[in-house]
Amino acid sequence: MPVSSGVRKRIREFLDPDDELQYVFPADIVGSTNPSVFFAVTRKSITIMTTGYLSRKSPKSVVSATPRNQRIGPVETSTGPWFKFNGVDYEIDDEYVSVVRAADAEIRRDAAKPEDPLPDL
Structure with a gap:
């Protein structure tokens, strides 16, 4: 089920108000008893937020934030x-596999763009 608009609204509260939320998806840490997390991909960053133990639908705090120039995947689907x-x-x-792949495709597309030969014009 896609991430609801209510969850997206709560996620935005943890992000820079000047940034644009592009992708959101939930994930579980493999082998962990910790709560689930949400990945929030914006123009500027990839932010990971933990959820509470009682509800997987509400972000509680930011675990980490990394620059957006990093890929999330690749996603392994064999198991x-x-x-x-x-x-x-x-x-x-x-x-959510397609969400991760779409976010990563943007990074590859942006990296493939040639440098502007006349940036001062």
């Missing part, structure tokens, strides 16, 4: 969708 990000293994539901 169930998972990926490693900043040294941590995360599991996601099948429906």
